[in-house]
């Protein structure tokens with residue numbers, strides 16, 4: 065099956081602490097990088113999708129970006145869905161080119177959260193997603209909300225802290241293979257278990273990084289994709305799932321919208337979870353990935369942690385996952401965090417992932433989740 | 449972000465939540481049910497989450513529920529909560545079918561467990577009464 069939409073350009077900037085970087089500077093670098101990668105000119109972009117920023121917040125971020133770049137596209141808007149934003153932007157861009165409204169849509173994200181905000185500032189800003197009356201007065205934070213999910217999930221399915229730690233270690237192992245990754249010091253399961261308590265049962269090394277960085281992709285129609293530089297990556301399927309916003313109102317602490325988003329994406333692509341060669345799945349916390357791997361159907365309930373300990377998520381394993389190191393060890397800079405997963409999938413499908421290349425990767429699954437496992441978007445990408 | 453230095457965020461009651469917070473100040477825990485379809489609302493709101501009717505009625509809760517999950521926060525999100533840390537957040541499924549997120553009595557901590565039964569009392573925070581988990585007996 066086909067959605068008549070192709071990723072023709074992809075680019076990720078340097079990540080980590082980038083003194084002198086700015087939100088709009090990272091946007092511009094990522095956008096121009098993706099254009100050069102596709103071999104397209106600024107004038108060939110007729111749609112622009114942006115996300116949001118903590119360091120340069122604006123009601124109309126996409127308009128701000130187009131003003132900076134000096135472009136006047138026919139379609140221009142910003143999308144906000146937390147960690148699901150990157151995937152939702154790509155899904156929306158696919159709809160724009162498939163319907164003929166655009167030929168080449170630039171999807172661009174970036175923020176300098178680390179140098180522009182500090183870790184404390186980012187944690188405080190993120191805590192504001194809590195319900196103002198029924199969560200925030202009790203000291204909720206994003207890690208605390210995920211900790212509530214983790215405790216319940218461990219209770220129901222027997223996942224252990226050691227299994228969560230194995231997930232963190234696997235991500236670090238992948239980051240060691242990526243020359244741009246922010247965290248390149250090897251860690252062990254005992255290091256994770258000995259790291260500072262954040263919100264029990266989650267510890268510092270169960271939590272994602274806070275980074276500066278930007279990333280962009282270009283989504284093109286079939287006709288526009290024909291003249292681009294690289295083998296185009298086809299968007300074969302996409303789907304979303306939305307069950308709640310605040311964790312206090314979640315219908316379940318163990319079942320989330322990733323189940324329906326992935327089912328829709330797989331059905332549209334005409335594939336199953338077992339067909340996927342490489343998966344790039346949102347890993348804001350170790351528990352996030354564990355829950356998603358099991359809900360999506362890559363592993364049975366209660367078995368993803370055991371699989372992680374066995375090395376199934378490694379390159380050459382049963383399901384190579386987050387081959388760049390993910391949000392846990394590569395980088396997390398707002399909406400760009402989720403975009404790094406999509407860009408890594410493009411690197412893998414083109415065969416450009418160097419030391420971390422999954423052999424013969426033809427079919428990739430990319431997933432983002434926003435809020436507290438609230439908003440989900442899944443993509444199936446492939447090359448022929 | 450400027451909020452870091454500010455005090456503990458207190459609820460700012462809105463039209464659809466005022467009765468809940470008034471109840472708390474009177475020592476009474478209240479929840480909403482839909483008069484059209486009978487569904488209990490998981491948190492207060494302006495229309496029914498099941499049938500979208502605006503006919504929502506307030507009822508008095510028995511204030512007893514079951515622990516769905518809990519976490520002890522060591523790294524607090526803001527300065528006001530850093531002064532409290534470590535503190536525990538509990539999600540409670542109430543007997544009537546609504547849900548609360550609350551903090552809890554230190555005396556409850558040694559026996560706090562998923563599936564455990566707790567009573568909701570009220571705690572004075574900067575002049576407001578907030579619901580609070582306590583031992584059942």
Ligand SMILES: [Zn+2]
Pocket residue numbers: 482483484485486487496497498499500501
């Ligand atoms: Zn109703």
